[in-house]
Amino acid sequence: xxxxxxxxxxxxxxxxxxxxxxxxxxxxxxxxxxxxxxxxxxxxxxxxxxxxxxxxxxxxxxxxxxxxxxxxxxxxxxxxxxxxxxxxxxxxxxxxxxxxxxxxxxxxxxxxxxxxxxxxxxxxxxxxxxxxxxxxxxxxxxxxxxxxxxxxxxxxxxxxxxxxxxxxxxxxxxxxxxxx
Amino acid sequence: xxxxxxxxxxxxxxxxxxxxxxxxxxxxxxxxxxxxxxxxxxxxxxxxxxxxxxxxxxxxxxxxxxxxxxxxxxxxxxxxxxxxxxxxxxxxxxxxxxxxxxxxxxxxxxxxxxxxxxxxxxxxxxxxxxxxxxxxxxxxxxxxxxxxxxxxxxxxxxxxxxxxxxxxxxxxxxxxxxxxxxxxxxxxxxxxxxxxxxxxxxxxxxxxxxxxxxxxxxxxxxxxxxxxxxxxxxxxxxxxxxxxxxxxxxxxxxxxxxxxxxxxxxxxxxxxxxxxxxxxxxxxxxxxxxxxxxxxxxxxxxxxxxxxxxxxxxxxxxxxxxxxxxxx
Amino acid sequence: xxxxxxxxxxxxxxxxxxxxxxxxxxxxxxxxxxxxxxxxxxxxxxxxxxxxxxxxxxxxxxxxxxxxxxxxxxxxxxxxxxxxxxxxxxxxxxxxxxxxxxxxxxxxxxxxxxxxxxxxxxxxxxxxxxxxxxxxxxxxxxxxxxxxxxx
Numbered sequence: 001x002x003x004x005x006x007x008x009x010x011x012x013x014x015x016x017x018x019x020x021x022x023x024x025x026x027x028x029x030x031x032x033x034x035x036x037x038x039x040x041x042x043x044x045x046x047x048x049x050x051x052x053x054x055x056x057x058x059x060x061x062x063x064x065x066x067x068x069x070x071x072x073x074x075x076x077x078x079x080x081x082x083x084x085x086x087x088x089x090x091x092x093x094x095x096x097x098x099x100x101x102x103x104x105x106x107x108x109x110x111x112x113x114x115x116x117x118x119x120x121x122x123x124x125x126x127x128x129x130x131x132x133x134x135x136x137x138x139x140x141x142x143x144x145x146x147x148x149x150x151x152x153x154x155x156x157x158x159x160x161x162x163x164x165x166x167x168x169x170x171x172x173x174x175x176x177x178x179x180x
Numbered sequence: 181x182x183x184x185x186x187x188x189x190x191x192x193x194x195x196x197x198x199x200x201x202x203x204x205x206x207x208x209x210x211x212x213x214x215x216x217x218x219x220x221x222x223x224x225x226x227x228x229x230x231x232x233x234x235x236x237x238x239x240x241x242x243x244x245x246x247x248x249x250x251x252x253x254x255x256x257x258x259x260x261x262x263x264x265x266x267x268x269x270x271x272x273x274x275x276x277x278x279x280x281x282x283x284x285x286x287x288x289x290x291x292x293x294x295x296x297x298x299x300x301x302x303x304x305x306x307x308x309x310x311x312x313x314x315x316x317x318x319x320x321x322x323x324x325x326x327x328x329x330x331x332x333x334x335x336x337x338x339x340x341x342x343x344x345x346x347x348x349x350x351x352x353x354x355x356x357x358x359x360x361x362x363x364x365x366x367x368x369x370x371x372x373x374x375x376x377x378x379x380x381x382x383x384x385x386x387x388x389x390x391x392x393x394x395x396x397x398x399x400x401x402x403x404x405x406x407x408x409x410x411x412x413x414x415x416x417x418x419x420x421x422x423x424x425x426x427x428x429x430x431x432x433x434x435x436x437x438x439x440x441x442x443x444x445x446x447x448x449x450x451x452x453x454x455x456x457x458x459x460x461x462x463x464x465x466x467x468x469x470x471x472x473x474x475x476x477x478x479x480x481x482x483x484x485x486x487x488x489x490x491x492x493x494x495x496x497x498x499x500x501x502x503x504x505x506x507x508x
Numbered sequence: 509x510x511x512x513x514x515x516x517x518x519x520x521x522x523x524x525x526x527x528x529x530x531x532x533x534x535x536x537x538x539x540x541x542x543x544x545x546x547x548x549x550x551x552x553x554x555x556x557x558x559x560x561x562x563x564x565x566x567x568x569x570x571x572x573x574x575x576x577x578x579x580x581x582x583x584x585x586x587x588x589x590x591x592x593x594x595x596x597x598x599x600x601x602x603x604x605x606x607x608x609x610x611x612x613x614x615x616x617x618x619x620x621x622x623x624x625x626x627x628x629x630x631x632x633x634x635x636x637x638x639x640x641x642x643x644x645x646x647x648x649x650x651x652x653x654x655x656x657x658x659x
Binding site for chain 1: 517518521522525529551552555556558559560562563564565566567571595598599601602603605606607
């Protein structure tokens with residue numbers, strides 16, 4: 001009787017150990033599959049992240065290019081005789097452009113491919129002959145419905161065709177876009 | 181024997197469990213990359229459309245590699261990716277694009293202006309032309325000077341004395357014949373799609389090949405050299421019309437801005453008792469009247485642009501000589 | 509002995525997975541996209557200098573670049589008897605006041621001895637230092653208009 005009991009227990013212990021040993025291959029394979037799966041998922045995340053970084057860098061670069069193009073548009077640029085090495089915006093054209101963008105929805109939408117969802121403002125410094133100056137500004141285009149904004153800045157000159165003597169004034173052109 | 185059976189039974193569990201895990205991860209990965217691919221494709225065609233739109237606003241030349249169909253959907257030039265369903269519109273860009281963009285393309289933006297030697301030009305806007313490497317233009321020599329002037333030298337354009345015995349090389353997907361009397365030509369032996377454009381002022385007539393001959397013509401009116409060259413590159417009347425209308429719209433906006441500017445300048449000068457600026461008022465107002473007559477609603481009257489050139493440039497010269505601000 | 513080995517292997521695998529996870533997470537989760545950086549700002553500040561050089565100085569009736577050139581050459585005839593260096597200094601001051609100074613940027617704008625400084629001394633470590641040439645009126649020499657930006 002006792003011998004049978006001992007044998008039973010010994011067999012039971014052997015069974016448990018056998019079960020444990022037989023589980024090992026399953027566990028190994030599951031771990032391997034887990035590692036491979038994690039690596040696949042992380043490679044996806046890396047790919048996504050790269051696209052995001054590239055997209056943001058590209059957006060910055062596009063803003064700078066756009067600022068250059070804005071001042072070269074026939075809608076805004078000084079007559080050819082005035083624009084030298086840098087950008088030059090004709091003040092009277094800028095005012096006409098501003099009015100057009102504000103009052104004419106069709107016209108505003110036709111400039112959307114160029115200007116997009118942004119706000120474009122120009123500030124210029126009106127100096128007098130005594131060395132004093134006033135800062136003036138104008139919003140050329142406003143198609144931005146957003147609170148968080150990311151500005152890009154370029155420097156230019158504002159040309160006043162009505163003022164023959166001191167015609168070109170230092171100007172800052174800022175383009176605001178939605179941040180993120 | 182029983183032990184062996186037990187062991188192989190365990191291995192079946194192992195294989196099933198491991199395989200199930202791998203399959204699960206594989207499906208997750210696959211669905212992520214598929215949506216990523218679609219997004220990438222959409223982004224790619226949109227990026228291309230944006231790039232063309234942006235390039236259109238500044239003179240220069242840009243190279244692209246992309247594949248897209250060009251069409252006019254409700255008066256809007258549209259690019260559609262050749263594989264997949266991604267579509268992006270060019271949105272009122274004054275662009276003359278070939279019917280299909282299959283491989284490498286050179287997009288050229290040219291400024292349009294009224295010019296005269298020794299006088300600042302009056303800028304009107306830009307037009308965009310695309311020359312696709314898989315589109316071949318066979319152009320009658322009488323149009324060579326005009327095309328080269330606008331499009332430069334391009335391997336896509338072959339100037340010929342006659343259209344007989346044209347050998348179309350492999351890889352060309354679209355053939356455009358440009359000449360003076362196209363219905364009389366024998367079509368080249370090719371699998372490529374064939375279009376024809378006759379350019380004889382003031383008309384551009386568009387043809388498409390069917391049953392080995394050029395089919396019924398669609399007549400489009402055009403004006404100006406740049407418009408005619410646009411007809412060549414578009415090779416389809418609807419696309420050409422789209423581009424022309426977009427150009428007219430933008431030129432109308434530009435002329436409108438010039439008009440407002442000159443009007444405000446003249447008013448300011450009237451209020452300034454300075455003889456240097458008083459002399460500017462009359463020539464500015466005369467020029468403004470001409471500009472006003474060039475605008476029809478929101479668009480430019482393209483037909484009248486060439487006849488208005490000489491009188492406008494005369495006013496430009498006068499203003500420059502008087503030391504006044506020029507027209508624009 | 510075999511069971512002990514298997515346990516070790518299992519433990520090592522768990523540790524490897526956890527370390528892998530942590531490393532990959534740290535490497536790729538916090539990366540904020542860096543902008544075009546130095547190239548972009550240098551371009552912006554170079555455009556500042558170019559715009560300044562083409563700005564008209566009302567008291568002299570000519571462009572800043574000409575007034576600055578007259579200052580470097582010691583030539584007072586350009587500004588109706590006024591000292592071109594004084595007019596240069598005034599113009600620099602007014603432009604900077606409304607732009608870089610207002611933005612809180614530390615700068616040093618210098619044309620030879622004429623300087624306009626805000627928080628950026630000559631020997632301080634600079635971030636960018638673009639400059640453009642300034643030519644004496646009628647040729648005969650040139651100098652540099654330099655804008656140094658400090659962090």
